[in-house]
Amino acid sequence: MAKKGSLLSFRPDIKVVDATIRDGGLVNDFRFTDEFVKELYRANAAAGIDYMEFGYKASKDIFDENAFGEWKFCEEDSIRRIVGDNDTDMKIAVMADVGRCNYKRDIINKADSAIDLIRVATYINTIPAALKIVEYCHNLGYETTVNIMAISNARETEISEALEMIGNSPADGIYIVDSYGALYMEEIEVLTEKYLETAEKFGKYVGIHAHNNQQLSFANTITALTHGVSYLDATVCGMGRGAGNCASEQLLGFLKNPKYDIIPLLKFMEKQMELIKEQGVEWGYNIPYLLTGQTNRHPRSAISATKEKRTDYLNFYLELNDKD
């Protein structure tokens, strides 16, 4: 399949989306200090990052607000405290999870909000519910994407139908999400082709959100990019659930657009990321994550194994293959 761009040139349609607070929040219950979030905001803006995702728009009717830091809920006041009127070139994103948000109550008119982009996370069987949120947010004036999670478990015919439905919606972008870190680059190429075919027909863009279970999150992200995907998710030091994500510092070293600058991120990392690791917050590749990735399973058993510091890899592998 045809490649877009080359190793020395750059494509202006490429956008980098920092998801450190949102996906990283899944490993520390969204308990970031204000200093961390403010410094990340400044570092991202200086590094040329195009969007910064602040967290989830989760409903407080569903989640106990004492059990999580405020970025689980991303209230307008929280974001404003960090970004003020956001006088940077960077846009602000949040994620709304199908079935876990009260969007009609919690999402206000774009004109009154610091948020630019609402990313709707959905499994393939809840696309109609996702499109309800997309329509609502689009009508309020937001950019929107549909992020189809756990795509390694979906069938081709389902994906085709889902893409056609999203194509006919007002969503601006469609995301390939490899929640289980199970996909190989060859599969990413096939999905990219499939997503792009629909996206181009309907004038939308395609994004990718990769997980690092098999140490392929960076490889899969640049493979998707090479074949035409334009929105690229990354997190500082790959901070994110389980094995984590494509790291911003990997991606910025690859991208050739001179607007991107790795230096503000290196400065941020040596202070704030070292602090957060000292607090014992853990993520990143290990053998249990590799094994759930290889076998295309949800990482939950590997998350438990990591917490318990299990090194009985063979038993873990046998349990994994026994479970279903």
Next chain:
Amino acid sequence: MAKKGSLLSFRPDIKVVDATIRDGGLVNDFRFTDEFVKELYRANAAAGIDYMEFGYKASKDIFDENAFGEWKFCEEDSIRRIVGDNDTDMKIAVMADVGRCNYKRDIINKADSAIDLIRVATYINTIPAALKIVEYCHNLGYETTVNIMAISNARETEISEALEMIGNSPADGIYIVDSYGALYMEEIEVLTEKYLETAEKFGKYVGIHAHNNQQLSFANTITALTHGVSYLDATVCGMGRGAGNCASEQLLGFLKNPKYDIIPLLKFMEKQMELIKEQGVEWGYNIPYLLTGQTNRHPRSAISATKEKRTDYLNFYLELNDKD
């Protein structure tokens, strides 16, 4: 460029070469216990690994034998103590470094040796010296490969000339070696095509040895494989210099030939690899390695930074760009 094979089938020309003792020896001065080497030998044989590399054939005139474990020198007696008459399907390999071995003295007739394959490591400017060793070893009855190191620093015209020279030699295989972990998959595709063109003309195979500086060693290995490379280097837990290598457990999870079995490796890892990590032996991806990989530098400055536990990433990056 055309792909060979598919994700569900397997190519019988694929061979997995375990380089744990040889490349891993670079991080512990080749000081492995006999138990480690014996259990690795058994695990590899049971896992279907095709070749196990035991270490270097280094000259004791050049290297102090008290400063290293015995696998730096791979004497016949050392190997025999582990493998006896090697009544497995797995072949035995060693590496001979141009300028660091006394091959005429130290390499005996194949008929009297436990070794099957001698891999000659060379920089591109010492190919003629490498081919002298290849001819000598070939005439003694060994399989041979030429492993051109640091290929990310070589020019296309040099590579073409080197390949033609190797093509006309009795070497059985030619290796792509990304010593600096600097190459992206697109570059691996181009090199694969280039190497294969010559290799196929002369009836030789192509191999790949990748480093994990940018977390691309597994990605680059399967990209090379997908495009026709057949000899794949891997090490258990990626143990190897600096950021390490493609991990055997990653690769065996990808390969579809039913002769490969990850289980013996998982058992080996949970005992012997955990022990070696407890001893404080260190390798694997970190930010300094990422930065030397991105900038296509020898990892030596990152190795020092790792030893010193430096986290002043920005200074490290500035030093890296200042140095030459």
